Amino acid sequence: MSKVNHPDLPGIVVKTVESPPSLTPAAGREQPALWVKTLAIYSDWPPTERTLLRQMNLRRGLNILWAKPSDGTSTETKLAGHGAGKSTFCRMLRYVVDDATFGTKEFREAFNDTEQNGFRNGWALGEVILGGEQWLVGRPLGHVGYQSFAKKGASLNDAFPDNPTTTGYEDYRAAIDSAVLGAMKLRHLSGSGQKLVWENLLGWLARDQEAHYSGLLEWRHPDSDHQTDVLLQPDKENLVRLVLGLIDPDEQKVLREHAGKAVEHEAGVRGEKPKIDFWVRRSRAKLEAMLGRKVADPKDPLLQQEIDTLVRGEEKKADAGTANAGFDKELDSLGAIAGSREADWRLARIVLLGLISKLPKEQRDLQAAQQEATDTEQAMAVRVMHPFKNYCSQPLNRAWREQCPLADDRPTDDQVDQVLQASMTAAKAQEQQRATLDALIKEQEKAVGEKLSALSIARREVEALRQTRDAKLKQLTAPRQRAAELKSAFEDYKQASEEWNTLTIKLETLEKEKRILDGRLEEFAAKHDTLVNTFTKIFHHIVQNTMGSNLIGTVEFSGKGIEPHVRDHARRNSPAIKVAKFLAFDIAAMILTMTTGEGHHPRFLVHDSPRESDLDPEIYRSLFLSVSELETGDESAFQYFVTTTEPPPDQVNHAPWRLDPVLDARSAKTRFLGVDL
Secondary structure, three states: OOOEEOOOOOOEOOOEEOOOOOOOOOOOOOOOOEEEEEEEEEOOOOOOOOOEEEEEEOOOEEEEEEEOOOOOOOOOOOOOOOOOOHHHHHHHHHHHOOOOOOOOHHHHHHHHOHHHOOOOOOEEEEEEEEOOEEEEEEEEOOOOOOOOEEEEOOOOOOOOOOOOOOOOHHHHHHHHHHHHHOOOOOOEOOOOOOEOOHHHHHHHHEOOHHHOOOOOOOOOOHHHOOOOOOOOHHHHHHHHHHHHOOOOHHHHHHHHHHHHHHHHHHHHHHHHHHHHHHHHHHHHHHHHHHHOOOOOOOOOHHHHHHHHHHHHHHHHHHHHHHHOOOOHHHHHHHHHHHHHHHHHHHHHHHHHHHHHHHHHHHHHHHHHHHHHHHHHHHHHHHOOOOOOOOOOOOOHHHHHHOOOOOOOOOOOHHHHHHHHHHHHHHHHHHHHHHHHHHHHHHHHHHHHHHHHHHHHHHHHHHHHHHHHHHHHHHHHHHHHHHHHHHHHHHHHHHHHHHHHHHHHHHHHHHHHHHHHHHHHHHHHHHHOHHHHHHHHHHHHHHHHHHHOOOOEEEEEEEOOEEEEEEEOOOEOOOHHHHHHHHHHHHHHHHHHHHHHOOOOOOOEEEEEOHHHHOOOHHHHHHHHHHHHOOOEOEOOOOEEEEEEOOOOOHHHOOOOOEOOOOEOOOOOOOOOOOOOO
16 A cells, blocks of 8 residues: 555644554454354244244354345335344344343334234343353343343353253353453543443444444434443543553543543533523623613723712612601501590490390390299199099189189289289389390490491591502602612622623633643653554555545544544545544454554444445445455454445355345345244
8 A cells, every 4th residue: 555644633643654554463362352153033942943033153254234125126115125123133232242132112012022923032142252262141032030141161052951041141241341351451431430341332332223323432322222321422532542552540540630621611611601691691781771871891990880879879869758758747646546546446345245245144034034924824824733532623713713612722813913913014124124235235336336437437547648658658769779779780790790700710721721631631642652653554544445545544532532534635524424434443443452452442343234324335335345354264353243235245245244144124034033023
């Protein structure tokens, strides 16, 4: 390959590419740290030919899963290459290397829906090679009831028990960590400080198809229902540096400090700044409306002097007006009248209540006198002799008049009349007394009503005068209110401006501190110049192989991030170029650790349908050929998967590169799982 001169770019950039990069695996990197030998999906346990839905025999090197598109002439679906199971294959592949789930919630529910041709107790089994040692991994695809298992040294050819084992999976996880990250001295990410784990790295190595390769560090998308922790942007950048071996302990500390400053600066710019800016604009507008003109900075002494003068002037107006109001004496006079009338009303009411309190006793006395008169009259009229021999049933008064010898102790007629007359007189006297009391009460009620009416009139007069006074005082004290509002508005404007100035200084300080840290990171990055130079050579090599020999590929590592660039006379950044350079970056990272022995990339990489992100077909086909160049037969030092609806180039459109079968969504048997869910 000819020499290519690189233009200077800010940050750390390799300026020249003097010779083609070596693609030969370094000693100790002759095989991937992790790769998948076989992937098998079963509808139920135990795994048998009857329950097997699909088995994919995989290889080290390039693995192409092709979903054949419609030829465009059939009346059948035009989406033959879509919905065939490419992403399902990738998710199952991720699942056997310890991803959290095997698909979206919708897919999982469809897979488990037995009423719609689903499978409640399905299994994904894989033969996974870790550091050269084979593990058989089993992961349940059902809702509940089973646990993942793993067994070192086992294979799919072994006999399976009636019930799956529940052991070994944690040992398998530990083996992944040891094989991939075990030699890594720096394991904590600079942004959050959390420990780098396999789940984090797998996000980069096997991106969600739903993310559509929209950014170099855009690995997971909510639509994929990935159920894994989403890293902060600084952590993603740091992860890439750690995996490429472009970090040392002191640099990691500076990166952590830089990330903290960046997060704080971002919070200030996106969180605090808009709120304080709105506060300043609102308080300034309010003050300007009150003054009827534009205002200067609140620290301007002339503005402060003007506000003080206006406030004092308004307060003096208020003091002078209230001093001459003269409402208090008249209110006091009316108040005294109302008080006297209230006392009269209360006294009359007490008298009335006293009279009313006598009513129960008078009523009882009247009822008693009336009852006594009635009883006496009845006794004299109907009294009969007590039963005895010669009993007479005639009334006693008749016996008395007839001078019956049986009448005992009979009074004279005069005596009878006197008794009756006395009881009747007493009852009439009691009735007269009650009538007199009722009259007194009625008269007192009238007096109480008249005094209450007089009191109400007095109270209305007092209230009317008070309202008149309050209205006048409000008018007279309006200058004081204006003074208070003006003073408050100015203080609010001052406080908002002070907050703005404080935040501005804080952000400027953070920006300055970030620039200082950027400089230190540039110094650290210079120490990695040899490795960065090699990485850029590899990236440039892939760019030329896939996008054209007239293009230049460079990678910028700076304190602010990682930026791959593609250019000829100017930087090229169309959507297709973006996707291509992100793919080239991923592949270059894999090649770097394979050929230099540096870094901690496991040489395992999955690209799910990047063609669907508007990648040019020619670039896409060149990508397959570029990766195939890296192979050293069946014992290649890497494992790379790519799924596509675009026909692979003829050179690799067959075994061993193209996986069997070719998928086709037009029939159930040619879908990945061999069924319609």
